[in-house]
Amino acid sequence: MRKNLMAQVAVVCVLIVVFMALMAPVFGFDKRADEGDLELRKLPPFWDEKGNLKYPLGCDAQGRDILSRIIYGARTSFFIALVAVSIATSVGMTIGLIAGYYGGKIDDLIMRVVDAVISIPGLLLTLVAVTLWTPGVLNVAIFIGLTHWVWQARTARSKILSLREEPFIVAARVSGAGDLRIIFRHIIPNILTTIVVVMTTQIGYMIIVESSLSFFGMTGSTISWGWDISQGRDYLSTAWWITSMPGIAILITVISFNILGDWLRDALDPHLRV
Amino acid sequence: MKKYLIRRLLSGIVVLWLVLTLVFILIHSVPGDPAQIIAGDLADAKTVADIRTKLGLDQPLWKQYWDLLRGAMTGDMGVSFSYRYSAFRVVIERLPATIELTLVGAILAIPISIALGIVSAVKRNSALDHIAKMITLFGISTPSFWLGIMLILIFSVNLQLFPSMDKSPYFLPGAIWAAITGKPGALWQWARHIILPAITLGAWFTALIARMTRTETLENLNRPFTLTARSKGVSQLRIIWDHVLPNSLIPIITIAGIQIGILLGGAIVTESVFMWPGMGRVMIDAIFARDFPIIQTATLIFAVIWVGINLLIDLIYVAIDPRIKLG
Numbered sequence: 001m002r003k004n005l006m007a008q009v010a011v012v013c014v015l016i017v018v019f020m021a022l023m024a025p026v027f028g029f030d031k032r033a034d035e036g037d038l039e040l041r042k043l044p045p046f047w048d049e050k051g052n053l054k055y056p057l058g059c060d061a062q063g064r065d066i067l068s069r070i071i072y073g074a075r076t077s078f079f080i081a082l083v084a085v086s087i088a089t090s091v092g093m094t095i096g097l098i099a100g101y102y103g104g105k106i107d108d109l110i111m112r113v114v115d116a117v118i119s120i121p122g123l124l125l126t127l128v129a130v131t132l133w134t135p136g137v138l139n140v141a142i143f144i145g146l147t148h149w150v151w152q153a154r155t156a157r158s159k160i161l162s163l164r165e166e167p168f169i170v171a172a173r174v175s176g177a178g179d180l181r182i183i184f185r186h187i188i189p190n191i192l193t194t195i196v197v198v199m200t201t202q203i204g205y206m207i208i209v210e211s212s213l214s215f216f217g218m219t220g221s222t223i224s225w226g227w228d229i230s231q232g233r234d235y236l237s238t239a240w241w242i243t244s245m246p247g248i249a250i251l252i253t254v255i256s257f258n259i260l261g262d263w264l265r266d267a268l269d270p271h272l273r274v
Numbered sequence: 275m276k277k278y279l280i281r282r283l284l285s286g287i288v289v290l291w292l293v294l295t296l297v298f299i300l301i302h303s304v305p306g307d308p309a310q311i312i313a314g315d316l317a318d319a320k321t322v323a324d325i326r327t328k329l330g331l332d333q334p335l336w337k338q339y340w341d342l343l344r345g346a347m348t349g350d351m352g353v354s355f356s357y358r359y360s361a362f363r364v365v366i367e368r369l370p371a372t373i374e375l376t377l378v379g380a381i382l383a384i385p386i387s388i389a390l391g392i393v394s395a396v397k398r399n400s401a402l403d404h405i406a407k408m409i410t411l412f413g414i415s416t417p418s419f420w421l422g423i424m425l426i427l428i429f430s431v432n433l434q435l436f437p438s439m440d441k442s443p444y445f446l447p448g449a450i451w452a453a454i455t456g457k458p459g460a461l462w463q464w465a466r467h468i469i470l471p472a473i474t475l476g477a478w479f480t481a482l483i484a485r486m487t488r489t490e491t492l493e494n495l496n497r498p499f500t501l502t503a504r505s506k507g508v509s510q511l512r513i514i515w516d517h518v519l520p521n522s523l524i525p526i527i528t529i530a531g532i533q534i535g536i537l538l539g540g541a542i543v544t545e546s547v548f549m550w551p552g553m554g555r556v557m558i559d560a561i562f563a564r565d566f567p568i569i570q571t572a573t574l575i576f577a578v579i580w581v582g583i584n585l586l587i588d589l590i591y592v593a594i595d596p597r598i599k600l601g
Contacts, residue, residue, distance in 0.1 A: 112285065116292035118532060119580035120573055121539025124557065128569055129300060131561050132311065208417045212543055215419050216558065229420055236423070237431045244427070247420035254415040 010259035017253050021074040032068035033223060039063065042239040058241045060232065066242065069228055070249045076214070076224035077253070080141040081206040085199050087145025088206075092152025093195060097183060099153070100160030107157075114150055122147045123212060130213065135220035144209055148202070155198050159191045193268045201261030204254040211250050225250050282588060286581040293577040294346055297570055298339055312355075312564045328353075329566065346574055352567035356559070361567035365553055365575055372541055372552035374445055378468055379476035380537065387480040388526075391487020392514060395495065406484065413481025418540050422474040422547035429470060439549035442467040471548040475540050479533065486529055490522035497521070524595060531587040535580050 024030055040063035046056045057066040099110040117125075129143040163169060172182050213219050214226030221227065225246040232242030301308060309326040310317070326332050329352070330341060345351045354361040394406040430438035442464045444452060452460035494500060495518060503513050542554035549555070553572055560568035 112288050113292060115289045116296060116577070118535050119289055119577040120293055120296070121535050121542065121576060123539040124542060124573065124576065125296075125300075127542075127558075127561050128297070128573070131564060132301065132308070204415060208415075211417050212419055215417075215543075216546075226417075226419075229423065233423060236427050240427055240431075243420075243423055247417070247424065250417055250420065251412070251415055254417075255411055258411060258415055 004263055006259050007263035010256040010263070013252055013256040014260060017074050017256075018078065020071045021078045024072045024075060029068045029071045032065050033072040034064065036060075036062035036064045042235065042242070044239070045241050045245075057245045058239070060228065060242045061235055061239070066228075066245050069223065070225065070246055073224045073228065073246065074249070074253075076137060076219070076221045077207050077210055077250075080137060080144065080210040080219070081203050083138070083141035084144035084148065084206045084210070085202050087142060088149040088202065089152050089195060089199055091146065092149030093156045093188075093191075095149065096153035096156025097160060097187070100157035101164065101179070101183060101187070103161075103164075110153075111157075114153055117147070118150050123209060126209065126213065127216070127218060130218045135218055137219060137221050140210070140213060140219045144206060144213075148206070148209070151202065152195060152198055155194055156191055159194055160187060163187055163190055197261060197265045197268060200264055201258060204257030204261070207250060207254055207257070282585055286585060289581055290346070290574070290577055291343070294342060294570075294574060295339075297573050298342055301566065301570075302335065302338075308566075312566070342570070351571040351574070354560075354568050355565045356563045356568075357565075361565075361571045364556060364568055365571045368551060368553045368556050369575065370445060371441055371550060372538075372545070372554060375468065375471055375475060375544070375550060375552060376537060376541055378472040380479065382472055383476035383480040383483065384530075387483035388487050388519075390480075390484040392491050392519070394484070394488045395491035396510070396514065398492065406488075410481040410484045413477050414485070416477065418474050418478060419543045419547050421477055422470070422544060425470045425474060426547075436466045436470050438470075440467065441550055471544050471550055474547065475537065475544045478540060479530075479537050482533060483526060483530060486526050487522060490525055491518055494518040494521045520594060524591065527587055527590060531584045534583050535576070538576050538579065 024033075037059075040052075040055065040059040041061060043055055043059035043063070044051045045058040046053045048058075051058065055065045055067070057070070060066055060069070095110060095114075099107045125147040126140075126143050129147070130140055133139050133143070169182060169186055172186055177185070210219065211224065211226030211229070214221060214224040215230045217227065217230065219227075228246040229243050232239070232244075232246075235242050309322050309329065309331050312325050312329075313322045330338055333341070342351075349362045351361045353359060354364050357364045390406050390409065394403045397403050426438040429436045442449065442460075444460055444464050446464060449460045449464035491514075499517055499521075500513055503517050508516075538554075541552065542557055544550065545552045545554035546558045553575065556568060557572045559565075560572065
């Protein structure tokens with residue numbers, strides 16, 4: 001890590017965004033994000049002649065401070081991304097473990113289900129699910145998780161297929177260890193690093209999925225990066241910053257997670273270069 | 275070969291059946307009454323009852339399930355609420371626009387990404403490699419709806435080069451024909467409408483394939499056959515073209531095929547940003563209007579495309595790699 005400048009910058013960015021998300025209410029950003037001032041409608045960013053340093057990234061069409069909205073909006077994105085990744089990982093790992101460990105007909109059946117799930121665009125499945133159930137941040141997070149576990153499942157399965165024949169697993173079996181013991185004591189510890197790499201990169205992807213859903217107004221949250229982007233669309237020709245700024249926030253966050261994921265992969269698990 | 279094809283077709287049908295079952299379970303596992311959800315909270319009892327009959331929601335579950343499967347085989351997926359005619363026709367009518375957009379997106383993406391990946395691998399750790407890596411990093415990290423809006427901001431609002439919405443009335447063959455038969459502007463009109471949506475749709479795909487190409491090429495550059503070729507005095511260009519590229523293509527194509535689903539999902543977002551009159555936009559409208567027959571049909575068509583493309587890819591394998599024998 002010491003040699004990798006990009007990874008260092010990425011860690012700093014992730015820490016800043018996490019800090020923003022956690023501390024927003026403490027510094028009063030939740031109130032600033034909601035309070036509009038009609039005088040400040042479409043106020044440009046500070047580098048513009050008409051800009052004001054008190055509102056460094058400008059204000060939106062209702063005169064609300066864009067920076068505060070980005071800081072407060074980080075909460076929605078992070079909450080959804082973290083819950084979704086946790087669910088995706090639990091589901092995906094369980095399914096991948098079962099398929100890889102037992103093999104044969106069970107594996108065939110599970111892999112067909114996996115095919116069925118990837119053959120429907122994940123975003124579409126989530127959209128359908130979210131419309132049917134009451135939209136809400138937690139529901140959205142659960143649905144994103146339930147529709148995006150294929151990556152973990154495939155990774156876990158392929159890892160187990162090669163682990164299964166390793167001498168230490170065979171030895172454990174010969175010495176009378178049961179399936180559950182082998183899975184929990186010998187297999188899971190050996191696939192954990194790989195799964196951590198997948199999870200890190202997936203957080204970035206989940207933030208994109210979340211913001212796409214917010215963009216369509218499907219998360220029910222009116223304080224999130226995706227929603228603000230959709231709100232600024234009508235003012236593209238007069239106030240480009242309303243739409244651009246939250247997008248840049250997404251871009252920086254997702255890039256950071258991707259760099260971090262790449263770095264973790266190279267450091268922990270060089271075999272996984274896909 | 276014949277045996278293999280039959281087996282693959284059968285497993286494709288199993289996937290489609292699973293997709294339908296999944297959607298069925300999704301719709302029927304909703305807490306409360308789907309008819310009420312469709313009608314909205316303010317609807318009176320009669321409207322709700324009407325919708326229930328119309329959708330067949332008053333039938334026993336097994337009957338509804340059977341109707342869905344039978345409908346999928348005959349193309350009778352019910353009548354769309356918003357369009358008031360066959361949901362299957364609504365979706366099929368918009369299919370060409372989506373296919374055209376996806377194809378143009380993919381055709382832009384594939385050569386660029388493979389070139390980017392190869393250059394990046396051959397000139398590993400050079401400035402060129404770092405630039406290529408940055409490009410692909412941005413590509414996989416930019417949400418496509420935002421990329422679309424930024425392209426509109428730059429090319430439509432500021433430079434006023436390309437339109438920000440809608441499709442030209444022509445498809446490519448039609449545009450070429452119109453250009454030949456005396457309407458020279460038709461081709462340009464076609465191109466300027468499709469360029470921004472195609473870039474938006476293809477960006478993520480380009481980045482993904484470029485990254486994979488780089489990894490695969492790096493691996494194959496260190497294989498014994500490359501060393502053999504090099505020691506025989508084969509030129510670098512020939513090594514890459516004749517030895518490295520063919521060996522890298524198989525995993526690249528596999529991943530590309532699996533990710534087609536994401537490309538199609540991207541079409542939903544792209545089409546609604548650019549008001550592209552395709553399947554994705556119909557789908558979004560249907561989701562907002564809770565038009566179930568359309569949602570079911572579009573989902574099924576998306577899955578059919580995915581299964582078809584992946585079958586095609588298996589056949590391409592045989593063409594590009596003589597080591598693979600199907601059976």
